[in-house]
Amino acid sequence: MADKPQPSRQDQLRAKPGRKANENAAPSSVQVLDRSLKLLDLVASADGAALTELADQSGMAPSTVHRLLTALAGHGMVTRDAETGAWTIGLKAFEIGNAFLRFRxxxxxxxxxxxxxxxxxxxxxxxxxxxxxxxxxxxxxxxxxxxxxxxxxxxxxxxxxxxxxxxxxxxxxxxxxxxxxxxxxxxxxxxxxxxxxxxxxxxxxxxxxxxxxxxxxxxxxxxxxxxxxxxxxxxxxxxxxxxxxxxxxxxxxxxxxxxxxxxxxxxxxxxxxxxxxxxxxxxx
Structure with a gap:
């Protein structure tokens, strides 16, 4: 009886479950980054912006804006005023801006x-x-x-x-x-x-x-x-x-x-x- 052909390494990789989901992870991450940077730009352009204002300006749902702002705040890029609820630029973003000036x-x-x-x-x-x-x-x-x-x-x-x-x-x-x-x-x-x-x-x-x-x-x-x-x-x-x-x-x-x-x-x-x-x- 003839030997059964062995699948190539490429075929084996294609057959592995979850491959497609992993391939789609990168574009999703890029989209989150793009939205986060858009929000950061909006916050930097204002002297203090409410979540609803940022949602209107960005075209994103308030829940999405809140989630992204919370993540940015965790890195010090934005901060929220406890009394007014307004979002402003954070200390880390200021430090990054100063790094640019030092470079220049x-x-x-x-x-x-x-x-x-x-x-x-x-x-x-x-x-x-x-x-x-x-x-x-x-x-x-x-x-x-x-x-x-x-x-x-x-x-x-x-x-x-x-x-x-x-x-x-x-x-x-x-x-x-x-x-x-x-x-x-x-x-x-x-x-x-x-x-x-x-x-x-x-x-x-x-x-x-x-x-x-x-x-x-x-x-x-x-x-x-x-x-x-x-x-x-x-x-x-x-x-x-x-x-x-x-x-x-x-x-x-x-x-x-x-x-x-x-x-x-x-x-x-x-x-x-x-x-x-x-x-x-x-x-x-």
Missing amino acids: KLGTISRPFLKQLMERSGETANIGIEDGGDVVFISQVESHAPMRAFFRPGRRGPIHASGIGKAILSTWPDAEIERLLSTRSLPRFTENTRDTLSKLLADLEVTRTRGWSIDDEEHTLGMRCLAAPIFNEYGEAIAGISVSGPAVRLPDGTLAELGPVVRAAAEGVTRAMGGVGNDSRKPS
């Missing part, structure tokens, strides 16, 4: 430059980076004036209507700017907003010649801003430094005086980080 070296190194810039200008000084076509504010030193600009660390802003955003964009070739912005709209916030690509590119050309950008009430009426780019060791603009304040305290003459001061601060941060300026880079 901007948080510590830029601090004295921000203080000097605030004292010299009398206005709020800011540091921001570009992320996904937005500006993210990561540090600031507030003015002592009763009426002043304020940008909460972590706040995102539109890159085309931001002094820091335009300072960073001015170091990019036009073709790169067009690739980033050609598929998205440029919201109009005020009558001064550069809300078309042609208007923005014309503004950036002036910025390249001048050496610093100006947000002339382009995002918020009554507020003006000056900014200059900060470069890394490869000559790439990774951030911007700015001063922002009420337009009544920043007329054209004051802007002209402070422009070189802001640019000098940006150059100082660049050198302190071991970066190199890239004035020779030409837009294409």
